[in-house]
Amino acid sequence: MIMELSPSVKYGLNFFHPVMMWALLAVSLYVAYLGLQVQRTRSAQGEEKKELIKGRYNLRHHQIGSILLGLMVTGSVGGMAVTYINNGKLFVGPHLLAGLGMTIAIALSAALSPFMQKGANWARMTHILLNFTLLGLFTWQAITGVQIVQKILSNA
Template identity: 60%
Template sequence: MTVDIPEPIKVWSQFGHPILMWILFALTLYALYLGIQWRRTRFAQKDTKKELIKKDFRTRHYQLGSLLLGLMVLGNLGGMAVTYINNGKLFVGPHLLVGLSMTGLIAVSASLSPLMQKGNELARYTHITLNTAIVGLFGWQAFSGMNIVQKILDKMS
């Protein structure tokens, strides 16, 4: 069974993934900030620690991380679906492979949360390392994705 998707929807749907990913990149940087602030809170002296705890960096970091995990998985699947719908195939290249890798990394990173909550330092350092890699890869993805967007725009004109 094939479903005919109206041409304007097919064309404009190609921009949903890049827009979502730029928003997620910004949210990822904010999650990084919250994580750093939570770590700073953990090691702060008594008076400073009391003030930092009031800002609830831990909960905000955890909640934003959960949101990022869900949206990254859905954004990745959506990007692949739109590419397939519009081209009849996926373009297996660095952008796709890095995106899939990032999705796996964020899932593993999130899965470490229960261990970190129990005080496991290896899990905490692994979480930090994985997320640092994700931020770096996300920066590269943002710019390689803009090259793809430019190709779509050139094809449209």
């Protein structure tokens, strides 16, 4: 038995993914700020370092970054699911491809954590590069996502 969603529910689902992803873009910027503070703490000395350590930036970066990973993967899969539910297919284009790239980038970035905890500088540099790439892709996603939402609204 296949359960059919009402048209109003299908229409409303179109907006869950964009709202969630805009919130995650803001969280991503905050996590980037925390990461920069971790780097600043790592290179500081003396009293400045003591003050920065009190901010517990490393713990907050790790915890919020972990939440971001889970929600971003969920949002990515959810966006594809809603598109498929409403259209019976996925639209292969820049928005989908950049979203898949973001999902891969955040997964690889998080996978580097054990190496960074052991002091591997190559992992730290790769983590930073992946995350700046992720922010670039996320910005592109925001732009193309607004265009998609405008199209949905104009077809309503």
